[in-house]
Amino acid sequence: MITTLADDPTAAAILAAAPCYPIPPSGTSPAIEAVRAARTGHCLAVGRDGANLILRRPWLELDVPVTPPIPAYLPYGSIGPSRANLRCGLIPRAIFDRVLDHFCSALPNEAAAFVIWDEEDRDFSLHFPQIEEATPSRLIYRNPVLPPQRHLVCDIHSHGHGRAFFSATDDADDAHSTKIALVIGRLGQPDGPDIASRLCAGGMFLDVPRNPFSGDDHAA
Ligand SMILES: [Zn+2]
Numbered sequence: 001m002i003t004t005l006a007d008d009p010t011a012a013a014i015l016a017a018a019p020c021y022p023i024p025p026s027g028t029s030p031a032i033e034a035v036r037a038a039r040t041g042h043c044l045a046v047g048r049d050g051a052n053l054i055l056r057r058p059w060l061e062l063d064v065p066v067t068p069p070i071p072a073y074l075p076y077g078s079i080g081p082s083r084a085n086l087r088c089g090l091i092p093r094a095i096f097d098r099v100l101d102h103f104c105s106a107l108p109n110e111a112a113a114f115v116i117w118d119e120e121d122r123d124f125s126l127h128f129p130q131i132e133e134a135t136p137s138r139l140i141y142r143n144p145v146l147p148p149q150r151h152l153v154c155d156i157h158s159h160g161h162g163r164a165f166f167s168a169t170d171d172a173d174d175a176h177s178t179k180i181a182l183v184i185g186r187l188g189q190p191d192g193p194d195i196a197s198r199l200c201a202g203g204m205f206l207d208v209p210r211n212p213f214s215g216d217d218h219a220a
Contacts, residue, residue: 023047027077036061042202046070047079053202057178058119059088059151062201084199084209088117088124088153093215095126102128103158104187110139115154116146124153136160152179154212159185164194166205174200180212 006012021031023045035043035054042055044066051067063083099113111134114127129141139157146152155177159165164185166174174181177200186192199206 018042018044020044020046022074023077023079025075025077027080036063045079046074046076048074048076049078052079052082055178055201057087057151059086059117059153060178060201061085061087062199064201064204064206066202066204084206086153086212088122088151090214091115091124091154091212093213095124096213096215098126099156100184100187100193103184106134106158106160107188108136108160109134110136110158110160112139112141112155112157114144114152115156116144117151117153119149119151137162152177154180154182156182156184158187159183160187161189162186164196166196166198171205174198174205175203178202180208 004012005015019031021029021043023029023032032043032045032054035041035056038056039058040056042053045052045054049069050065051070053062053064053066055062055064061083062085063080065079065082095115102113103111112129112131114129116125116127117123118125127144129144131139131141133140137160144152155174157170162185164183166181166183170181170183179200181198181200183196184193185196186194197208199208
């Protein structure tokens, strides 16, 4: 039996950090279940109907297909249903309301806010970053530096009176993050606010399957 996937130690370390597991016909295996149960980690699980990214963070569990169905016959199990669950639970509605108030008071300039989740006390808090430059069309701010038990769950910024969308700058900023990103636009407009949302994970931008805030359904 082959026990190492790579001879080179660096290559072996990379493969160990991002392993790829075939899915047995039963649909799961101890190796895949260990990643699913982990506090943090990820792997690729290859089934007869495609490859799934399984990604875990203390606040997130994500199983999402990253390939179309594989046309070759593979004697594997199915990747099964997708999931994107918030292990931290829904974010209290009052936090969203405070963000909106903050963004409105910053008009006509853009503004930003971070929703942080503390894994130890299992509670959310709101962080307003230090702004280096804010105009109606441009915002430069520092991401928070967090202790290990605190996690950035939701990164929210406003486009002031402008439409909500993810700009090329937003795409570059979000490319390497695991977080929910929200843009709020058309603030102070009669037909506003306008909200764009996405889940950033594994270098992808995914649809947010449901509103991450408790209460009514207008945030995503
Ligand atoms: Zn933006």
